[in-house]
Amino acid sequence: MLADATLRAALDGSRALTAAERTALIDSPLTMRRFRALALERRRAALLANDAWSGSHGMLRAASGGQPLAALATDDGHWTLHFLEQGGAWRVILALASNAPFAARLVREQAMLRVLDGGGAVILQGCLDPDGECESAWPFEDAPDPHFHAFGARFAVEPVHT
Numbered sequence: 606m607l608a609d610a611t612l613r614a615a616l617d618g619s620r621a622l623t624a625a626e627r628t629a630l631i632d633s634p635l636t637m638r639r640f641r642a643l644a645l646e647r648r649r650a651a652l653l654a655n656d657a658w659s660g661s662h663g664m665l666r667a668a669s670g671g672q673p674l675a676a677l678a679t680d681d682g683h684w685t686l687h688f689l690e691q692g693g694a695w696r697v698i699l700a701l702a703s704n705a706p707f708a709a710r711l712v713r714e715q716a717m718l719r720v721l722d723g724g725g726a727v728i729l730q731g732c733l734d735p736d737g738e739c740e741s742a743w744p745f746e747d748a749p750d751p752h753f754h755a756f757g758a759r760f761a762v763e764p765v766h767t
Contacts, residue, residue: 606636612643658683658707658764665750665758674750677760683708684762686720686728688749695743697729699762703737712737717765723757730765 607629614620622630630636661679663686677686683705687698699720701708711718712733719730731739745752753760 606633606639609639609643612636612640613647616640616644616647658705658711660761660763662759662761664760665753674748674753677753679762686760688743690748695748697741697743697749699729699739701733701737708737719763719765721761721763722753723759726756728760 607626611620611622611626612630615622615626630640661681661684663677663679663684665674665677674688676688678684683702685700685702687700689696689698697720699718701711705711710716712735715732715734717730717732718739720728722728726745728744729739729741731741733739743749747755
C-alpha cells in the first residue's frame with residue numbers, strides 16, 4: 606500500500622508516481638480505494654473553499670460616454686450593480702451571478718449583504734431574494750456616475766455578519 610502523502614502528491618500534481626508506484630496502485634484494490642477516497646476528500650475541500658466567500662470589489666473603469674451609468678460589476682464577475690432612473694429618482698439593484706461558486710448557498714440562506722462605496726458609505730444593505738437580487742432606493746443626492754467618481758470609483762460587496 607502506498608502512503609497517503611504519496612497519493613496526495615500525485616493528486617495535486619506535485620509529484621508523479623514512479624512506474625513501481627503506478628503498478629502498486631493498479632494491482633491493489635485497497636490502495637485504489639484509498640486513492641479514490643483521497644480524491645473525493647480533495648474535491649470536497651475545494652468546493653468548501655470556493656463556497657467561503659468573504660467579499661468582492663469592483664471599480665468604475667470606463668469614462669462616461671455621456672450616458673448615465675447603467676451597471677458596474679465586481680472584479681471577480683460574481684456581482685453586478687444595476688442603476689435605474691425612475692422619474693428623477695434612482696434605484697440600485699445588486700445581482701448575484703448564478704454561476705458564482707457560493708451562489709446557491711447565499712440565495713438559500715437569504716444572506717444579508719451590503720454594498721459600500723469607495724468612501725465606506727452604505728449604498729445598499731439587505732437580504733438576497735430567491736432570484737439572487739437585492740434592491741433599494743439610491744441613497745445619495747448625486748446620480749450614481751458622479752457619486753462613484755467622487756469616491757474613488759470603487760465599491761465593495763460584503764456579507765453582513767449578524
